[in-house]
Amino acid sequence: MLKENSLLRQFTKIITNRCLITFVVIFAIFYMLLSRLFYLQLVMGEEYLSKQNVTGTREVSLPASRGNIYDRLGRPLAINKSAYIIKMDASKVKIDADNLHDFIKLMESKNETIVDKFPITKTMPYQFDFTGIGNTEKQWKLDMGFESEEELNMTASDCFEELIDKFKISPATTASDARKILNLCSMLYAQRYQAWEPIIIAYDVKLETLAIIEEETVKYEGFSADVQSLRYYPENKYFAHIVGYYGKISSTEYETNKDKYRQTDLIGKN
Numbered sequence: 001m002l003k004e005n006s007l008l009r010q011f012t013k014i015i016t017n018r019c020l021i022t023f024v025v026i027f028a029i030f031y032m033l034l035s036r037l038f039y040l041q042l043v044m045g046e047e048y049l050s051k052q053n054v055t056g057t058r059e060v061s062l063p064a065s066r067g068n069i070y071d072r073l074g075r076p077l078a079i080n081k082s083a084y085i086i087k088m089d090a091s092k093v094k095i096d097a098d099n100l101h102d103f104i105k106l107m108e109s110k111n112e113t114i115v116d117k118f119p120i121t122k123t124m125p126y127q128f129d130f131t132g133i134g135n136t137e138k139q140w141k142l143d144m145g146f147e148s149e150e151e152l153n154m155t156a157s158d159c160f161e162e163l164i165d166k167f168k169i170s171p172a173t174t175a176s177d178a179r180k181i182l183n184l185c186s187m188l189y190a191q192r193y194q195a196w197e198p199i200i201i202a203y204d205v206k207l208e209t210l211a212i213i214e215e216e217t218v219k220y221e222g223f224s225a226d227v228q229s230l231r232y233y234p235e236n237k238y239f240a241h242i243v244g245y246y247g248k249i250s251s252t253e254y255e256t257n258k259d260k261y262r263q264t265d266l267i268g269k270n
Helices: 002-015 018-043 045-056 097-109 137-143 156-166 175-190 207-215 239-243 251-256
Strands: 076-088 199-202 223-232 246-248 266-268
Touching: 018 045, 076 175, 076 207, 076 239, 097 175, 097 207, 137 175, 156 175, 175 199, 207 223
Parallel strands: none
Antiparallel strands: 076 199, 076 223, 246 266
16 A cells, blocks of 8 residues: 555656656647648648749730841841830839829929820810720729729719829829829829739930939839830831831720730731
8 A cells, every 4th residue: 555655656746747747848849840840841732832833923024026127128127226114113113192293203304205004185175095005994994993883984084083082192283294193103003913014104215314213212212224125217217107017905906806915915006
């Protein structure tokens, strides 16, 4: 009986030892971590890797250089020349009316031209103009966040005023400047679900302008320079109509060729 009591006390002393308890807890934790690691790395490794590749990879379209065109004597009719462009990174450039207005004033002071994709005429009474933009009125309104039936039936003037409020453009801004700001704001907003796609906003930009943008990276964050091939007609620009030219797909062309093209594609015109 005494021997049994002695063994019981020794057993109780062992199982209540703090070091032993700590060791058991640590062992249990490491066992759970190793089991989870085994499950993630070996059991589910391939599946998680494939998911990561899908969510971490994005396809970005890069414009290809067009072929040169010569006449039968070898004289160039349409060739490419390298020119600087300005791109806007939708993931970095904030939709801030004041900052965008500063950028616009810089471009205007250097006599640079910003791509105009805003489908509302420049003068009142405002009208929709989707020529060469490759979009439809309904799709553009949906891209701008207009979803209700009332919003989808708004006139160009109503859309203009609504977007001024939406993008918080100061009432003191002139209508002309407000439209220029809305042009950039609408590009950024429409690209919000594909922010990795760069937006080209100016072609054939002077080095002086690029230097200012590259030097003031904080002020013009998200704006960057790149080199792209632009079409050049040595004889005359009107040769574009003779040898043929391409442009953004129109709404009519897109509706009849939805299975072949996207709304942002460039296609042969004539």
